[in-house]
Amino acid sequence: MREREDEWTGLMRSAISGDDAAYHRLLRAVTPVLRAAARRGLTRAGQPADQSEDIVQDILLAVHLKRHTWDASAPFAPWLFAIARNKLIDALRRRGRRVFVNIDDFAETLPGEPAAETVPAGEVEAQLKSLPARQRDVLQSIAVDSASIQDTAKKFAMSEGAVRVALHRGLANLTARLRGQ
Incomplete structure (x- = not known):
């Protein structure tokens, strides 16, 4: 180990002095060591070791x-x-920490999707009627009738931005009223 480090130091000194052959020998000598170190590091981090070549190239x-x-x-x-x-x-x-766990073994123990809470249609209508007309019309069109913002804008001769504002204000208004109950 010490001999290898001394050899690398000597090759680098020669390379710095302008010896291109020594520089090439140095790079050939360190590459397999760097490749092994990159693989170990990736494996320890739970990443696929086959990505090590990119790291080796970055190091070199x-x-x-x-x-x-x-x-x-x-x-x-x-x-x-x-x-x-x-x-x-x-x-x-750059890759972020990603841990992949196969969940097939836990499929029976994972909870299913919760049942959607349904609101009676009469209550929806009552809440919508409590809103200003423009907000009510936009919410009815988008949230109840499933129209797009673009279609709603055409339907009410509004800009798409105005539709978004009315939608946001209507939702905020409804939220405040429902929290107040």
């Missing part, structure tokens, strides 16, 4: 772009692994 690109920031008097491996850790974290953040 960052190494190439930031190689001038490496301190030639310091070992190379800690610098490399800091970049690798940060790129793995970035990739996991």
